[in-house]
Amino acid sequence: xxxxxxxxxxxxxxxxxxxxxxxxxxxxxxxxxxxxxxxxxxxxxxxxxxxxxxxxxxxxxxxxxxxxxxxxxxxxxxxxxxxxxxxxxxxxxxxxxxxxxxxxxxxxxxxxxxxxxxxxxxxxxxxxxxxxxxxxxxxxxxxxxxxxxxxxxxxxxxxxxxxxxxxxxxxxxxxxxxxxxxxxxxxxxxxxxxxxxxxxxxxxxxxxxxxxxxxxxxxxxxxxxxxxxxxxxxxxxxxxxxxxxxxxxxxxxxxxxxxxxxxxxxxxxxxxxxxxxxxxxxxxxxxxxxxxxxxxxxxxxxxxxxxxxxxxxxxxxxxxxxxxxxxxxxxxxxxxxxxxxxxxxxxxxxxx
Numbered sequence: 001x002x003x004x005x006x007x008x009x010x011x012x013x014x015x016x017x018x019x020x021x022x023x024x025x026x027x028x029x030x031x032x033x034x035x036x037x038x039x040x041x042x043x044x045x046x047x048x049x050x051x052x053x054x055x056x057x058x059x060x061x062x063x064x065x066x067x068x069x070x071x072x073x074x075x076x077x078x079x080x081x082x083x084x085x086x087x088x089x090x091x092x093x094x095x096x097x098x099x100x101x102x103x104x105x106x107x108x109x110x111x112x113x114x115x116x117x118x119x120x121x122x123x124x125x126x127x128x129x130x131x132x133x134x135x136x137x138x139x140x141x142x143x144x145x146x147x148x149x150x151x152x153x154x155x156x157x158x159x160x161x162x163x164x165x166x167x168x169x170x171x172x173x174x175x176x177x178x179x180x181x182x183x184x185x186x187x188x189x190x191x192x193x194x195x196x197x198x199x200x201x202x203x204x205x206x207x208x209x210x211x212x213x214x215x216x217x218x219x220x221x222x223x224x225x226x227x228x229x230x231x232x233x234x235x236x237x238x239x240x241x242x243x244x245x246x247x248x249x250x251x252x253x254x255x256x257x258x259x260x261x262x263x264x265x266x267x268x269x270x271x272x273x274x275x276x277x278x279x280x281x282x283x284x285x286x287x288x289x290x291x292x293x294x295x296x297x298x299x300x301x302x303x304x305x306x307x308x309x310x311x312x313x314x315x316x317x318x319x320x321x322x323x324x325x326x327x328x329x330x331x332x333x334x335x336x337x338x339x340x341x342x343x344x345x346x347x348x349x350x351x352x
Contacts, residue, residue, distance in 0.1 A: 001031040003287060004048060004088075005097040007065040008039035008072075008104035011264060012124040012138025014272035017060040018099050019067060021280030023051040029288070034093075038068045039100070040075040040107055046087045060273050063141075063266050069100075075107055081114065088116040095287040097280075099137070101125035102325050105295060109318040112293035120286045121295035121318055122279045126264060129173035131324025131333070132316045134299030137279065140271040142169070142263045143180050149259055150184035150223060157221035163209055163241075163254040167234045169263045170227035172329045176263070177227040178343055187212050187222050187350050192229025193331050193340055201232055202240045206248050208350075209241065213249035222249075234258060282313045295321045301335055 005022050007015045019035060026033035034048040042048070049055075049067075059066055074080035088096065095118040098108040105121045112119040123130040124137035146168050153164050170176045174191025181189035188208045190201070205224060212219035226234060234256045241254055268276070275298050282296045285308065294315045297305065305316030327333035 001026075001029070001094050001287075002034065002092050003031050003095045003097065003284075004034050004036050004091070004093045005051075005067070005099065006036035006039050006043060007067050007069050007124070008098060008100035008107065009069060010101060010125065011064045011069050012126050012136070013063045013141035013264075013266060013268035014137040014276035015065040015099055015124055016062050017268065017273045017276030018097075018122060018124075018137065018280040018283075019051065019065070020056040020059050021277045022097060022284055023056045024053065025281055025284040027053060029284070034091075035067045038070040039104070040072040040084065041070040042068075043084050043087060044072065044074060044080060046091060048091060060277065061267050063268060081111055084111060085114050085116040093117050095120070097122060097283045097287070099124050101127070101136075102130060102322070105130070105318060105325075106322055109293060109322060112318065115292070118287055118290065118292045120283045120291060121321070122283055123295060123297065126176065127170050127173045128175040129325065129328055131321045131326075131328055132295070132300050132302065132304055132314075133297040133321075134301050135275060136298070137276050138264075138268070138272060139175070140275070141266060141269045142176055143183065144269050145263050145266055146176060146180035146225075146259060147183045149257075149262070150180065150186070150225065153257060154184070154221055154223055157223065161213065161220055161252060163213060163222035163224070163249070163252055165224045165226055165234050165237055165254065165256050167226045167228055167256070167258040167260075169260070171229045174227040174229065175339070177225050178339060181225040182346070184223065184225065186225045187219070188224045189343065189347070189350070190224065190226040190230045191343075192227045193336060195231055198232045198236070198240070201230075201237065205237065205241055206244055209245070209248045209252070209254075213252045215250070217249070278310055279313065282308055282310055285309055286315060291315055293318050297321070
């Protein structure tokens with residue numbers, strides 16, 4: 001048995017734990033385990049490396065991915081996938097494990113239709129925007145990174161009685177802003193699933209600033225967490241709010257902070273190491289069982305797919321995963337509606 005693993009799309013802390021677990025568990029079964037460098041781009045070029053124990057030893061604690069990642073427009077075209085099929089057959093690959101987000105899993109599903117080998121997907125996306133997956137690889141680390149940054153910002157904000165708007169990743173999904181905002185005691189959370197007009201947003205934030213730092217305010221700082229997917233830019237919000245500070249919060253400054261790719265980096269948390277390791281081992285068991293065109297979801301909110309040996313993991317057809325992902329991104333998924341409803345219930349308490 002020759003098994004290949006590739007990491008694709010945006011990197012996520014915990015990917016290396018997946019790579020190591022597949023390599024170690026595969027070697028224990030007598031398999032030849034190889035890594036595809038730079039995602040689908042490397043697959044098209046047949047760029048694979050062996051993954052013996054000494055190569056993967058100790059990598060679980062390291063952020064990013066030792067295999068690298070890349071976007072690959074050519075793989076999205078039929079002729080590109082035909083080349084990938086040819087490379088898989090030329091390399092004698094019996095199973096391919098794809099670790100990545102929505103685009104990567106879409107590619108896995110398209111490739112699976114040609115059945116060049118067994119194909120198993122694993123969810124890795126710091127935005128947590130993959131269907132039928134309670135927690136994707138990398139999410140926990142990203143949340144912890146945001147919370148730590150906000151804690152540090154809050155220290156200096158309290159010292160100077162300032163307001164901060166902290167922008168975090170989350171182009172189409174506000175999960176990071178929601179979870180980190182609650183944990184960091186934010187006074188307002190702006191997320192991409194809710195898109196009020198610019199004037200409505202400014203009015204809401206002016207109210208927050210008055211509550212926190214106005215003449216009757218009881219706070220020493222105001223912390224606003226904003227997902228990057230909110231249509232109004234952070235710079236524009238700061239500009240608009242500054243025009244009213246003399247009235248809403250006299251003597252107070254407001255500052256923007258864009259965390260950007262800081263949120264992606266860093267050593268994975270214990271939770272992301274555990275999730276990556278268990279999903280990696282689940283992938284080995286899935287390959288062993290002959291599963292094909294499935295994703296292994298961690299802590300799946302609904303009882304979809306099939307049970308596995310791990311009670312936290314379910315094997316869900318990739319077609320179902322991609323359909324639910326579309327619902328997550330367009331806001332029609334019941335899970336998204338529950339998240340938004342829960343957050344709305346506590347929004348009025350945030351700036352008290």
